[in-house]
Amino acid sequence: MDLPKRVIINEEGPREGFQIEKGPIKTADKIALVDALSGCGLCHIQVGSFVNAKHVPGWADAEAVFAGFTPREGIDYSAVWFNEAGLRRALAFKDKLALEGFISLSASEPFAIRNLNRDRAGQIEAMTKYVQLHRDAGLPIRKIIVMAAFGCNFAGDIAAGKVVETVEDALALARDAGVAVNNVTLADSMGWATPKRVATAIGAVRNRWPDLAVALHLHDTRGQGIACAYEGLRLGVTSFDSAVGGLGGCPFAGQPGAPGNIATEELALLCEEMGIATGLNLEALIEVARLAERIVGHGLPSAALRSGTLASFRRNAA
Template sequence: MSDLPARVHIHEEGPREGFQIEPGPISTEDKVRFIEALAGTGLREIECVSFVNPRRVPGQADAEDVARWLKRRPGVRYTCLWLNLKGLERAVASGLDLAGRLLVGASEPFTIRNAGMDLKAELGEQKRWLAKYRELGLAVEQVALFTAFGCNFAGDVTPERVVEVTRLSLENAAEAGFQVGKISLADTVGWATPRAVERVVGAVRQRWPDKAIALHLHDTRGVGLANAYAGLKLGVAHFDSSCGGLGGCPFAGHKGAAGNICTEDLVFMCEEMGIDTGVDLDRLIACAQLAEKIVGHPLPGKVMRGGGLGALRARLKAAE
């Protein structure tokens, strides 16, 4: 009947993506309160913090405290980000849920600027991560590509380039004895369009038909949900998104850099099209409103203002 997936898996990025870019300090209490509220919506995976250099990202200096204070709910994974082995060690010590990732930039100029590494250096760094993952007994869940659609230093990224850096990363993993089931494609600075999603996802899927594909889409130019829809039409069933549309990439070298696509807008679109997300939209809207209070300025999410349609439909039905 439909080429859309029956169910999508959402990886909530709001706490990490959102609170690291805010100019004002966000209290640890507020972060914990927000994460705990998100865990009550039906979301199964919440990225709580990044273990990054607190001098570079002061908003994440309390990552350990957030992890420690959090009351966890069974069935929810509380994940975290690391960008180097030092961060991974902090992640391990934090006791948060570790989702093993291999990072790689699809655009070399971007990673040279932001991490001081060319592709060769990145692949070398991957080998060190893989050795550590092996030591920790941690599975490698995904290869995650930054800037898979383009970046402001290199311009458009071709599907061939995406396939090539994915292949090199998967080979790295295989050499270390890991089978990786998922490829995550990030539109880090908002270069994607639905057609680019079709081309890039199409190329990756053709090459690795058995691997899951995830999309991490920044809504820099307003086409984030259209890009998500293009992914859904191709059967993509894994999305990163951010409650309220919180966030943005502090290293994107782009003052207009916006956050991830908004979780409740994505949930609305999916559920209205008959795709199960497992998330209670009204509770999620309450979380977005909480996030807005915490950051103290309007967030870009739309459904948090427009409301869902479930309550309206129920009221109309009751009035019949």
């Protein structure tokens, strides 16, 4: 098994977590979480979203959070937005943020209709305008995101062929816009991924586009997240999205109370025990996960949060 020597872990806990928590979460606590994560060795932290507060009330205070956190050198801080109004809000923080767009399409049309009120043609039309908006603003488009890449609560299983078709749509859109995209993230939006589905989808994409780098965005909705991450590592994936403490989840998945994204500290622990470098301070991450749990006021699903690292027990046993 030819495992990667090093992986990049992209932290999405603040954005993912605070969009789904019932709250309200204090602005100062959101800032404190971002600042604490900045001390864990991460190279990318997704801070929050510039979205309509009626739909995502957890990010009604986005401007205050982005103004309040303290950036550290060597970390790319990012945000999410979906339209011109969101982009304008993000541009106000261009000195603090790594601003770039993406091409995001759902492999499940029922999910896109429920989530975005758009069918396949509507998604492509909206993304075409989104890409042009970013080109006009001088911002890069660096990746494709395929939502519901492994299955959907409203459409059932998603065949690998549908994932390939969705990537084809995105690449055609990029090509028509004069944009070169070399990365695709397969997102398990509703927790349907299993190791077998991960292997099948990655294999299908790589067979069609051998030079396209594949990343994984995994949820732990049904307890399969870390197993799927292991399968990704086994297949040579070197970029993963995760959320400290297991924060997050999809607010449009129709499964309230389900666990969120794979926990950053659990993914880091897996990599550490397999000899794969992450650059992260695992013990610091676990402390931040405990902070996140105190902030949201309820237990988070991460087992590492409660059990700690193996290294600490090894020190005590020595």
